[in-house]
Amino acid sequence: MFTAHTAETAPPESHAAIRAVAGPSGSVPDAVRRLAESPELLNGFLAMSASFEGCTLDPVAREVVIMTVAARNDCHICVAMHTGKLRALGAPTGLITALREQQSLPDSDLEAIRNFTLRVLATAGGVDDATLEAFLAHGYTRRNALEVVFGIGTYTMSTLANRLVRAT
Known part of the structure; x- marks a missing residue:
């Protein structure tokens, strides 16, 4: 139902994003090709994703947020x-498996961010003080709490759009 666009067939406002994602290899993921139908969504997601990558959460913690939302x-x-990104970061197999299966994580600090992510989702951001304090007790900051919300927003958009367009 949704076209897997190329830089030539996508709306003009998506051309630059498709070319940027392709880079020197020329390979464009199916999700990007399908999301190109909406330049606003594609360009917005790419900008938000890049911004999330620059937040103060470490790379594995960011991936815990993303995988929690994706699963x-x-x-x-x-x-x-x-999963591929976590492998490239050297994450342990047990951590990756637990995230994929929506199970508790073997690392208590990463489990704290997974739990916080789930509570933010379950309460539409209305977490109670005890939940926030439990998150902060693992060395995370109030800034990190807001970064989790940012990651949830970014990857909720991505996961819902990818499912809608049947990205493979």
Whole structure:
């Protein structure tokens, strides 16, 4: 139902994003090709994702947020892509498996961010003080709490859009 666009067939406002994602290899993920139907969504997601990558959470903690959202939203392409990213970061297999299976994580600090992410989702951001304090007790900051919200927003958009367009 949704076209897997190329830089030539996508709306003109998506051309630059497709070319940037392709880079020297010329390979464009199916999700990007399909999301190109909406330049606003594609360009918005890419900008938000780049901004999230620059936040103060460490790379594995960011991936915990992303994988928690992706697994919860049953976005198979997102889970597969971010499994690869976690492997590239050297994350332990047990951590990756637990995230994919929506199970408790073996690392207590990463489990704290996973739990906080789930509570933010479950309460639409209305977490109680005890939940926030439990998150902060693991060395995270109030800034990190807001970064989790940012990651949830970014990757909720991505997972829902990827499912809608049937990205593979």
